Amino acid sequence: MSDFESVGKVDEFEIGRGKAVPVDGRMVAVFRQEDGSWHAIDDLCPHMGASLAEGYVEGTSVTCPWHAWRFCIADGTWEDNPRVKVDCFEVKVEGDEVFVREAPPADPA
Ligand code: FES
Numbered sequence: 001m002s003d004f005e006s007v008g009k010v011d012e013f014e015i016g017r018g019k020a021v022p023v024d025g026r027m028v029a030v031f032r033q034e035d036g037s038w039h040a041i042d043d044l045c046p047h048m049g050a051s052l053a054e055g056y057v058e059g060t061s062v063t064c065p066w067h068a069w070r071f072c073i074a075d076g077t078w079e080d081n082p083r084v085k086v087d088c089f090e091v092k093v094e095g096d097e098v099f100v101r102e103a104p105p106a107d108p109a
Contacts, residue, residue: 004099018053029053
C-alpha cells in the first residue's frame with residue numbers, strides 16, 4: 001500500500017486549471033475542479049511528452065497543449081481511443097493541504 005504525498009496547499013491550485021507537481025520522482029498533473037472535486041493523472045502526454053497540466057480543461061477533459069489529444073482527468077482515458085490510458089492517481093484534501101497517492105491503483109482488468 002503506497003502512501004499519500006503532500007503536493008502543496010489548496011490555494012496554490014487554480015480552479016479549472018492543471019498544475020504539475022512531483023510525486024515519487026515523476027510529474028503528476030493535478031486538477032482542481034469548480035465543483036470541489038480533485039483529479040490527478042500522469043503529466044506526460046503519451047504522444048510526444050507535453051505537460052498535460054498545461055492543457056485546456058473542459059468538464060472532465062483536458063486537451064493536450066501540443067496536438068490536442070484529449071484525456072479524461074477522472075480516469076486517465078485517452079478520449080479518442082479509450083483502450084489507451086495514462087496513469088490516474090488518488091487525491092485527497094485534508095485541511096488546506098493536498099495529497100496525492102504515489103503509485104497508481106492497480107488495474108483491476
Ligand atoms: S504531445 Fe500531447 S498530443 Fe502530442
